[in-house]
Amino acid sequence: MTDNNSTDTPTSPWVAYLASPDGWVYSSADDAAADLGPEEEVRIGIARGTAAPIEEDGGLRLPTGSYTAGDQAFEFETYIDGEGDESQSAATRYAQAVAMAAGLNVVAGLPMVAVERPDDEHIEVHVNGQVVASANHDEHGWDGMDAVEKTALAVARAFGAEVAA
Structure with missing residues (x-):
């Protein structure tokens, strides 16, 4: 059986995530805003394998601790509302991250x-x-x-x- 959490495994897909500062993953900026408030910070990134979100306590959460080098493409923090600038909002930035993850997977030949x-x-x-x-x-x-x-x-x-x- 193949371990999809290994960087040696080309089938480990890149995934975009939008998470609270403490690592709980949301499915959309609207869900994050409803839970955290529209003026709070979130983490947006692209990861795979050991850095990808995992199921924990009935939800998805970013792994704590270290991860294998190369399993995170990037991560940055932004405000859900973009501090009034829609181009900087979590919704816009998350959509960009989703598109980038999809592009990385296409290049890697993943379905x-x-x-x-x-x-x-x-x-x-x-x-x-x-x-x-x-x-x-x-x-x-x-x-x-x-x-x-x-x-x-x-x-x-x-x-x-x-x-x-």
Whole structure:
């Protein structure tokens, strides 16, 4: 079995993260603002392997301690609201980090998995831009939609794919 946390492993995907100063990871700047407040600082970066977020206490958190050299592309701090400058806001900077991580993964030849919800009652799973699974509330119910998403994410992570959700 391959260890995706090793820098020797080319399948360790680069991931963008937006985290609180103490390392708790948020899925969006809106979530961070709701939890921390719009004028607080956050950490934004790109990491893989030993520096990538890990599941801890029911959420994602940046690893504490040291990590393998080369597993972090960059990290910086910014304010959620960008101190009034939208181009410096966490939402803008996080979107840039997500795009950069995707670019690094494309260059490395890693697959890209995207989970999209065109609306509240539909979900689609894309691999390298191609729809590979879908579900809707009328046919599959909320539990079916949830199962499609969880399965797609689990398979993608097991194969070391970059996941855009």
